[in-house]
Structures are given as C-alpha cells and as structure tokens.
Amino acid sequence: MYGGGNVFEATKFDDLQTEDPAKLAEFEARIARGEKIEPNDWMPQLYRKQLIRMIEQHAHSEIIGALPEGTWITRAPGFRRKMAQMAKVQDEVGHAQLLYSAAETLGKTREQMLTDLINGKSKYSNVFNYPAFTWADSNIISWLIDAGAIVNQMANAKGSYGPYSRALERICAEEAFHLKYGHDAVVHMATGTPKQREMIQAALNRWWPPIMTFFGPSDKMSTHTETLMRWKVKMASNDECRQQFLDMYVPKIWELGLTVPDPNLKKNMETGQWEYTEPDWDEFKRVINGDGPCNAERLAVRRTAEERGAWVRRALLNPKAKYVKPLA
Amino acid sequence: MELTKENILTLLEEVKDPEIPVLSLVDLGVITGVDISDEDHVTVNMTPTFAGCPAMDYMKKDVERTLEKHGITNHTVIMSFDKPWDSNKLSEKGRRHLKEFGLAPPPKYDLILDLDILEHVKCPYCDSENTDLRTPFGPTLCRSMHYCNDCRQMFEQFKPL
Numbered sequence A: 001m002y003g004g005g006n007v008f009e010a011t012k013f014d015d016l017q018t019e020d021p022a023k024l025a026e027f028e029a030r031i032a033r034g035e036k037i038e039p040n041d042w043m044p045q046l047y048r049k050q051l052i053r054m055i056e057q058h059a060h061s062e063i064i065g066a067l068p069e070g071t072w073i074t075r076a077p078g079f080r081r082k083m084a085q086m087a088k089v090q091d092e093v094g095h096a097q098l099l100y101s102a103a104e105t106l107g108k109t110r111e112q113m114l115t116d117l118i119n120g121k122s123k124y125s126n127v128f129n130y131p132a133f134t135w136a137d138s139n140i141i142s143w144l145i146d147a148g149a150i151v152n153q154m155a156n157a158k159g160s161y162g163p164y165s166r167a168l169e170r171i172c173a174e175e176a177f178h179l180k181y182g183h184d185a186v187v188h189m190a191t192g193t194p195k196q197r198e199m200i201q202a203a204l205n206r207w208w209p210p211i212m213t214f215f216g217p218s219d220k221m222s223t224h225t226e227t228l229m230r231w232k233v234k235m236a237s238n239d240e241c242r243q244q245f246l247d248m249y250v251p252k253i254w255e256l257g258l259t260v261p262d263p264n265l266k267k268n269m270e271t272g273q274w275e276y277t278e279p280d281w282d283e284f285k286r287v288i289n290g291d292g293p294c295n296a297e298r299l300a301v302r303r304t305a306e307e308r309g310a311w312v313r314r315a316l317l318n319p320k321a322k323y324v325k326p327l328a
Numbered sequence B: 001m002e003l004t005k006e007n008i009l010t011l012l013e014e015v016k017d018p019e020i021p022v023l024s025l026v027d028l029g030v031i032t033g034v035d036i037s038d039e040d041h042v043t044v045n046m047t048p049t050f051a052g053c054p055a056m057d058y059m060k061k062d063v064e065r066t067l068e069k070h071g072i073t074n075h076t077v078i079m080s081f082d083k084p085w086d087s088n089k090l091s092e093k094g095r096r097h098l099k100e101f102g103l104a105p106p107p108k109y110d111l112i113l114d115l116d117i118l119e120h121v122k123c124p125y126c127d128s129e130n131t132d133l134r135t136p137f138g139p140t141l142c143r144s145m146h147y148c149n150d151c152r153q154m155f156e157q158f159k160p161l
Helices: A013-018 A021-032 A045-070 A079-104 A110-118 A135-156 A162-190 A194-213 A223-230 A238-255 A281-288 A295-316 B005-012 B056-069 B092-100 B115-119
Strands: A266-268 A273-275 B020-024 B031-036 B042-046 B075-079 B131-135 B143-148 B154-158
Touching (some): A045 A079, A045 A110, A045 A135, A079 A162, A079 B131, A079 B143, A110 A295, A135 A194, A135 A238, A162 A194, A162 B020, A194 A281, A238 A266, A238 A273, B005 B056, B042 B056
Parallel strands (some): B042 B075
Antiparallel strands (some): A266 A273, B031 B042, B131 B143
16 A cells, blocks of 8 residues: 655755756656656766665655554454455555665665654655444555555556666555455455444544545646656656546445535546545644644554564674665 | 367466466466366366465365366366375576566475475576575465575565475
C-alpha cells in the first residue's frame, strides 16, 4: 500500500541552472525515448532528491501501514482470516524492503531514512495516522486503501527510474491480491448479519474522509510539477488518481448496498468527472504535521523497534568489512 | 470438449498463482493429479507449496471456478499433503516465466538442499552472480530477498525447497 499525494520538497527550481547543459539534454532525451535511468547513470540533483523523497515516503508508508492492520492479526475472526491477515502484513513489510533498497541506490542510507522517519522529518501516508477501531476498519483498509495504492503505483511503475519501477511492478502484482482479499472480507461483512452490515458501514464512514485525502491536495501545476512529470518522476496528477479511484470503486461500494457518507458525491455525466465535497485540507495539514489521532503512537512503535533492535544491527556489523557507497 | 486428463490440464493452465500472474498452477506444480472416473466425475488433486500458505483456499476456489466455467460441474478438488510440493516440481516454462517477471527461479537440486543454494542466486535482471542474500523471508513464505551488486537491484527468489 502506498501513501499517494507526495509532498515534494520545495527545492529551488534554480538548482537546474547549475547542471551541465549537455548532460541534462542527454538525460532528458533518454527519458523521452522511454529509457530507464539506472543507479550508476548521470542524473540531475533535483531528480535524485525528489526520487529519494518519493521512494522513501513510499517505503515508510509500507511499514507504518502495516501497523493498523497488524494489530488485528491476534484478533482476526478465525484461523484462516488470521493467516491471511498475517500474510498481507508480511507482504507490506517486504515491500518496504524492496523500496528502501531502491532509495539507497540513490545515495541515502537506510539508517538515515529510518532516523528521519522517527524524528518526524520524513513523512508517510497520512491515512495511517487514523485508527482501526474494529475488524471492519481493518477490512476497509485492506480493500480501499490498497485500491488507492494500486491506482497510484500502476501509474508510478511507468516512471523513469529503473530500480523503483521494477520494484513497483512486483509490488502491484501482490497488491492486486490484497485487493481481492480486502474485497472478499468486506463482502463477507456486507452480506452478513445486520450487526456486521452496521459495522462495515460505520467503518466506511470513518475512513471515507481520509480516503478522499489519500491522493493529496489538488494539483497546482507549478513549473516544478511540470519538470517532474517530464522526467517521469510524477506520472499522474493527484486529481487524476482520485478521479480514477472514484470511477473504479464507488460503483463497487454501491453494489454492496453500502452508502458513501458524502451527499454531494455524484458523477457529472457531461464532464465525466466525479463531483464531491472538498476534503478538509486544513485537517490534512494539521494531521500530516503531527497532530493526528495516531501520529505519536505510530512513531512510538517505530522508535521502540529501532531501540530494541539496535544490538542486533551492531552485532551484524563486521568492523573489518568496508562498506562502500550506499550500503544497498 | 472431450473429458481427458490432458484437456483438463490445458484448461487449468488458465489458473494463475494469485500473486504471480504469469505463473500457472500447473507450471507451479501444485496440481498433483487429475482423475476422471467412469461416470465422468473429475477429481483434481492439489498440494500447497507451503503448509502455511495463506493463498491455499483462494487457489482451490479458483480451480473450482475454472472447471465450472468450462461446464465441468461434476467435480471434486482436493487439497492434500499426500504428495508434498518441492521446487523441483516447477516446470521449465514456469521457471522461464518467473525470471521474465523479475523473480529468480529456484535452482534445481539433487537430494540435499542446503543454505548455499539459497544464498547463491543469479540476478534475474542482469544474470550477475555477484549477489547477496538480504533476508531468507521475503513478502511471502515462499520467497527470499537478494540484492545484486552489479545492477544494484533488489530482487526476490522463489525459494528452493
């Protein structure tokens, strides 16, 4: 799963002025030809920086995203669901492994990324700052958050950075299975007893606002975004992803007899676009900057894991080994 | 369609591993037998790759759905451990597909499987043998994770077992 709507660093656009124009032109020509950029190739600083930020955010979202569902492993109803939930969470952590390695090839160490996560410098998908109160919440995450992730990742898999796009191709295949798992779990609830139906509807109501912010704020097309799109770093705009998600999943939600808690949600048949109540972007900003219901709890789990595992990492380090460029 | 073992196996080619869309269950080697009784009752025997495989149920249902889609309603699909799976059961075609998908196929081995086999894997992207084992447990039980020092790509191996 993935936190879409990347927050791109406000690197000064002037940074490009310092790049070698001939190399830059060759780099752009390669991307225009559809070639992949590999770790040892020349790339502009802006490209490297934004990719690190993007892949790192994605990797953090995988391990933090494992938490709200992970807490439901011990309480999953029945042995089979417990096994499936465990496997899904393991998948997500495996995705983080793939992604941290891809980010490392760009020159930032895993240790630094994890430190930045814990001290709040790097972000992860904002939806995971909300709690999974019930088993139904966990099902809604498995279905709709993973669905949103797929929309985002399918687009990014066509990006220009080789290691990232290859990792995403692999990840998408697994997310597709998560989606089936999540859908199956939601169908089970939605076709169950009145109490189960009530539970799944309540969970959907709780999760709808965060889901609507999942793809990030509306796009303000700056010169910056344009460059990143030309370099195939950012492959689709936040609004395009949101529209695609609504198109694919609102009918599926209605099909189950569930309702979406937004009276303004409808498809405009003339424009072919979905209309909806504008999400509360002030809340989004407040939560992403640390003041959400679960921010402290999520980071505390990471911090504890980091502290308790420190001796293992020390023991594994061989003082004689020379670790050359990104220990990836 | 005439009910023969070959025909059933051909149509079961449609059923893919739930997380590896290029690999059919037949090539994966989890379909261990097909029997057709005199009364045209079709029995498909399956074995999971791992005892704890969470996709077991899903694969079984998928096989049943596929049989029914082709008009075979008189069937029984049995998941059993009588014939345990091992990675040597992967077909050559299955191995090729895995590699194209970016997963290192498990090497074939004789008799004894040791950790050396798990650790020395060719990168599925650039064929380099300059790779390291990162973790013996990847996103699923049946995969380990490796890193290629040459093309600097993290990749997974479908574990030899």
